[in-house]
Amino acid sequence: MSADKTKPLTKVLCCLSDLEDGEARGFDPFKIGRDTVFVVRRSDKVYAYRDVCPHYGSTPLPWKKNAYLTRDAQHIFCSAHGATFDIETGTCTLGPCLGQSLTSVQIAISQAGEIRLFLEPEEGPIRTPVATG
Numbered sequence: 001m002s003a004d005k006t007k008p009l010t011k012v013l014c015c016l017s018d019l020e021d022g023e024a025r026g027f028d029p030f031k032i033g034r035d036t037v038f039v040v041r042r043s044d045k046v047y048a049y050r051d052v053c054p055h056y057g058s059t060p061l062p063w064k065k066n067a068y069l070t071r072d073a074q075h076i077f078c079s080a081h082g083a084t085f086d087i088e089t090g091t092c093t094l095g096p097c098l099g100q101s102l103t104s105v106q107i108a109i110s111q112a113g114e115i116r117l118f119l120e121p122e123e124g125p126i127r128t129p130v131a132t133g
């Protein structure tokens with residue numbers, strides 16, 4: 001069965017209750033063998049970005065699973081060359097890509113508390129995604 005290329009691709013990443021306040025977590029929603037998106041929870045808000053640093057090529061940010069934040073958990077951190085990013089906007093606030101931004105991805109939290117990722121078909125995101133639901 002092929003995906004309908006006119007519909008957004010969606011995938012449930014996890015539930016809001018799975019994330020602690022101040023926690024970041026990476027996901028491999030399309031099963032390519034590495035995390036390609038990550039979310040950060042701050043209070044009742046969740047921010048989501050592609051796991052690609054704007055500084056260099058398609059470098060992923062963490063040096064180990066889920067290590068997306070600075071030690072004080074106040075910024076997103078790229079372990080390759082130390083860039084830090086504002087959690088709310090994804091803008092680089094310090095480091096070699098100052099002023100550039102992470103690429104945000106659209107998510108929504110359902111009434112049941114599911115964090116659902118949305119990708120438009122033309123976004124050509126993260127290799128060959130699989131449509132669900």
Ligand code: FES
Nearest residue numbers: 053055078080081
């Ligand atoms: S690749 Fe992220 S700071 Fe250089």
